[in-house]
Structures are given as C-alpha cells and as structure tokens.
Amino acid sequence: MFGGFLGAGILKKAADKGLVDIRVHDLREQAEGKHRQVDDRPFGGGEGMVLMPGPVCKAVEAVRETAETPVVLLSPLGRMFTVDMAQAWAGCRQVILICGRYEGVDERVGLHLATVEVSIGDYVLTGGEPADMVVIDAVARFVPGVVGKAGSVAHDSFAEGLLDCPHYTRPRVFRGHGVPEVLLSGDHARIERWRRRQALAKTLALRPDLLIGDRPLSAEDRVLLDEIRKERKES
Ligand SMILES: C[S@@+](CC[C@H](N)C(=O)[O-])C[C@H]1O[C@@H](n2cnc3c(N)ncnc32)[C@H](O)[C@@H]1O
Incomplete structure (x- = not known):
C-alpha cells in the first residue's frame, strides 16, 4: 500500500x-x-x-x-x-x-x-x-525544503490558526464568474490585505471555533475581524 x-x-x-x-x-x-x-x-x-x-x-x-x-x-x-x-x-x-x-x-x-x-x-x-x-x-510538509516555497506552508489552513484565503487562476472569467478585481490590480499590499481579510472571513464563517483558540490575533487582524462582523450584521 x-x-x-x-x-x-x-x-x-x-x-x-x-x-x-x-x-x-x-x-x-x-x-x-x-x-x-x-x-x-x-x-x-x-x-x-x-x-x-x-x-x-x-x-x-x-x-x-x-x-x-x-x-x-x-x-x-x-x-x-x-x-x-x-x-x-x-x-x-x-x-x-x-x-x-x-x-x-x-x-x-x-x-x-x-x-x-x-x-x-x-x-x-x-x-x-x-x-x-x-x-x-x-x-x-513541515520539514524545511519539502514544500517548494516555505511561505505557502506558513499560509496554508491552520498553520496560523486560520483557514486559507481563496485562490483563483486563469481564465479571468469562467462560465460568467469573474475573479475579484483586487487580484488583477498588481497592488501587492492591497492583495495581501484582501487575502488576510478573506482568511479571517472564511474562518469566522466556517470555523469560528478556530478564532477562540489560543493563538492571539494581531491588532490589525482584530480590526479586520470587527469590520467583517459589522458587515455580516448589516447584511
Ligand atoms: C478496523 S480498525 C479498528 C476499529 C476498532 N475496533 C474500533 O472500533 O475503534 C483497524 C485499525 O485501523 C486504524 N484506524 C481506523 N480508523 C482510524 C481512525 N479514524 N484514525 C486512526 N486510525 C484508524 C487503527 O490503526 C485501527 O487499529
């Protein structure tokens, strides 16, 4: 086997x-x-x-x-x-x-x-x-060098106590469904912020138990989470 x-x-x-x-x-x-x-x-x-x-x-x-x-x-x-x-x-x-x-x-x-x-x-x-x-x-996967880019392991689901952000690839439009505009912007700081926000939003929606674990969130993450919670209440 x-x-x-x-x-x-x-x-x-x-x-x-x-x-x-x-x-x-x-x-x-x-x-x-x-x-x-x-x-x-x-x-x-x-x-x-x-x-x-x-x-x-x-x-x-x-x-x-x-x-x-x-x-x-x-x-x-x-x-x-x-x-x-x-x-x-x-x-x-x-x-x-x-x-x-x-x-x-x-x-x-x-x-x-x-x-x-x-x-x-x-x-x-x-x-x-x-x-x-x-x-x-x-x-x-956690042995250094096994997964090509060490960064990808660090950002995978659970590694930082959060779920991963969504990923998209070509084509830009698939069966009428587009790709979030920010990912095409070339603005790396904006893209990073969007990814972090998405990871927090996914975790809040799908695995809120992870957010009450013992991994402290950064001040920036807490601000993003508050924003996401507010949006969810309003919608
Ligand atoms: C048929 S299972 C034995 C099930 C056992 N009689 C029970 O009801 O808990 C045979 C072996 O498969 C493995 N196994 C089955 N399910 C598993 C699981 N969820 N996690 C880890 N190992 C599992 C264990 O090594 C186990 O000894």
Missing part, C-alpha cells in the same frame, strides 16, 4: 533529496513460528482478530533510536490529529507510527508502549495505513 504513496510526488522528491527517510516495517519480521503469526482471537470471544503485542513491541524496539522518539498508535480512540502535532513531529529526528488492522491492537500496546494515540477523524478505516499516510504527509 505504501509503494505508490512514497514512490511519487513531493514525498518521493523529499526522500531523494534526503530531507525525509520513511521506512515501512513488516510486523511479520518480528513474529515467531512457522506461520509468522501477528494476530490472534480476542480473549472473551467475539468477532475479528487482534494484533498481538509481542510483534508490535519487538518491531518498535528494533527501530526506536531513543526513549524520546514519539511512538504514535493510530486509533479511532485517539486524540484528534492536528497541525500542532504535525509541526512538532516534523522537528523530531524520528517518529514511529503503529498501524493497526482487524479489530485493532492489543490494549497493552496503547497503555505501555505508545506515547500517544492519534485519530484522523470520527470514522473507522479498515486499517491504519491510510491514517499513517495522512500523518506522514502532513508532518513531511
């Missing part, structure tokens, strides 16, 4: 440049017995199989470089994955992601091995691989 994901696009380029080094480890390499079994039936009965703690622990212990390495168990029960986690892990020398399958991973892995359990949303995937890919991709 990881071949296509790691073998193309920005992540492949980042790996080729030595900016990231993403390794996939097969739990079966740490399994014992002829069948290299990694899962077993749940104690207490019931449907499905559970990943055994032994191979998972051995696999982590075989690659963990220091006791500080975050060991992340992907699980629907985990804390919601956020941009803050992505930024923090991008600064780590190593991050280990444990990917579950079937009914999940033996509870003792979460209790005694993982340093954090993380969910990518309130839904259940058949396996942790797509969740791992989400985390890898989001973390890699």
Whole structure:
C-alpha cells in the first residue's frame, strides 16, 4: 500500500533529496513460528482478530533510536490529529507510527508502549495505513525544503490558526464568474490585505471555533475581524 504513496510526488522528491527517510516495517519480521503469526482471537470471544503485542513491541524496539522518539498508535480512540502535532513531529529526528488492522491492537500496546494515540477523524478505516499516510504527509510538509516555497506552508489552513484565503487562476472569467478585481490590480499590499481579510472571513464563517483558540490575533487582524462582523450584521 505504501509503494505508490512514497514512490511519487513531493514525498518521493523529499526522500531523494534526503530531507525525509520513511521506512515501512513488516510486523511479520518480528513474529515467531512457522506461520509468522501477528494476530490472534480476542480473549472473551467475539468477532475479528487482534494484533498481538509481542510483534508490535519487538518491531518498535528494533527501530526506536531513543526513549524520546514519539511512538504514535493510530486509533479511532485517539486524540484528534492536528497541525500542532504535525509541526512538532516534523522537528523530531524520528517518529514511529503503529498501524493497526482487524479489530485493532492489543490494549497493552496503547497503555505501555505508545506515547500517544492519534485519530484522523470520527470514522473507522479498515486499517491504519491510510491514517499513517495522512500523518506522514502532513508532518513531511513541515520539514524545511519539502514544500517548494516555505511561505505557502506558513499560509496554508491552520498553520496560523486560520483557514486559507481563496485562490483563483486563469481564465479571468469562467462560465460568467469573474475573479475579484483586487487580484488583477498588481497592488501587492492591497492583495495581501484582501487575502488576510478573506482568511479571517472564511474562518469566522466556517470555523469560528478556530478564532477562540489560543493563538492571539494581531491588532490589525482584530480590526479586520470587527469590520467583517459589522458587515455580516448589516447584511
Ligand atoms: C478496523 S480498525 C479498528 C476499529 C476498532 N475496533 C474500533 O472500533 O475503534 C483497524 C485499525 O485501523 C486504524 N484506524 C481506523 N480508523 C482510524 C481512525 N479514524 N484514525 C486512526 N486510525 C484508524 C487503527 O490503526 C485501527 O487499529
């Protein structure tokens, strides 16, 4: 599953440049017995199989470089994955992601091995691989040099606690719908101000919860927000 994901696009380029080094480890390499079994039936009965703690622990212990390495168990029960986690892990020398399958991973892995359990949303995937890919991709974007223009990451949604501003490209008129005039003006200061205002307006309309987070807004942002709120009341 990881071949296509790691073998193309920005992540492949980042790996080729030595900016990231993403390794996939097969739990079966740490399994014992002829069948290299990694899962077993749940104690207490019931449907499905559970990943055994032994191979998972051995696999982590075989690659963990220091006791500080975050060991992340992907699980629907985990804390919601956020941009803050992505930024923090991008600064780590190593991050280990444990990917579950079937009914999940033996509870003792979460209790005694993982340093954090993380969910990518309130839904259940058949396996942790797509969740791992989400985390890898989001973390890699914060590794300096991975995304061409560092500025674009800094202005992306959530990075500054706001949603992104709208983007337009050619044609100037598409099916009767034009482009905001300011973007064609060539006045960079005006364009920057418009973008910031749009980002604030989008955030206020779509994700007001972000504005009551712990990221302080600048005085200029507060003025813009007041203007936007006033306009919304009037309309
Ligand atoms: C079928 S799920 C297990 C679901 C589990 N029995 C439950 O109801 O919470 C198998 C694996 O997929 C991964 N997974 C599924 N949904 C996920 C999510 N929303 N976030 C992160 N990982 C998820 C986890 O690694 C999990 O162990």
